[in-house]
Amino acid sequence: GQQVMQIPQYQHVQEGEDFTTYCNSSTTLSNIQWYKQRPGGHPVFLIQLVKSGEVKKQKRLTFQFGEAKKNSSLHITATQTTDVGTYFCAGKYGNKLVFGAGTILRVKS
Amino acid sequence: DAGVIQSPRHEVTEMGQEVTLRCKPISGHDYLFWYRQTMMRGLELLIYFNNNVPIDDSGMPEDRFSAKMPNASFSTLKIQPSEPRDSAVYFCASSTRDRENYEAFFGQGTRLTVV
Numbered sequence: 001g002q003q004v005m006q007i008p009q010y011q012h013v014q015e016g017e018d019f020t021t022y023c024n025s026s027t028t029l030s031n032i033q034w035y036k037q038r039p040g041g042h043p044v045f046l047i048q049l050v051k052s053g054e055v056k057k058q059k060r061l062t063f064q065f066g067e068a069k070k071n072s073s074l075h076i077t078a079t080q081t082t083d084v085g086t087y088f089c090a091g092k093y094g095n096k097l098v099f100g101a102g103t104i105l106r107v108k109s
Numbered sequence: 110d111a112g113v114i115q116s117p118r119h120e121v122t123e124m125g126q127e128v129t130l131r132c133k134p135i136s137g138h139d140y141l142f143w144y145r146q147t148m149m150r151g152l153e154l155l156i157y158f159n160n161n162v163p164i165d166d167s168g169m170p171e172d173r174f175s176a177k178m179p180n181a182s183f184s185t186l187k188i189q190p191s192e193p194r195d196s197a198v199y200f201c202a203s204s205t206r207d208r209e210n211y212e213a214f215f216g217q218g219t220r221l222t223v224v
Contacts, residue, residue: 045212
């Protein structure tokens, strides 16, 4: 079935360090979306990637979509305490949105 | 728009009881998704609707779970009978193809505890 693998499960960084989370699908994706969930909150949409090899930036966040449209990454430069939360990728299979397991980010100040 | 509205926010029930979770999607959205979130299994898609019609219910765990969408502004997820392993946060989300990103907007979730 459709499945999106995401690693790492958990990362604890010092404030100012970089952070990266990776997603991989066994099958080609229509597109991939990224969401952030703050502790106790609900997932909130960050961005969508559609084209093969696409790179998008939002301030300190850089999102990439692989050439084969099977993998993606989110990189945060110089993390801040406001970045804490769980970051999810979500693969689009037709109209179905399948979430990865998420990467929990903790930032030490 | 108030966003996706779910009720109740918290539900504590005894094993064997029927539980009904409610969702009001964003007006004009034609897709509605039910997800379940646990530490062990993450965010699982249970079922989704398009124009009130169930399209894919392959994620529904078993016959104890059922979902309906009688109209464009209301959906329910019912568990009967409930079991302790059903304890989780249940999210409803809605979306529309009219938006460039076709992203999902999530409700605040219902935290279900079955004792």
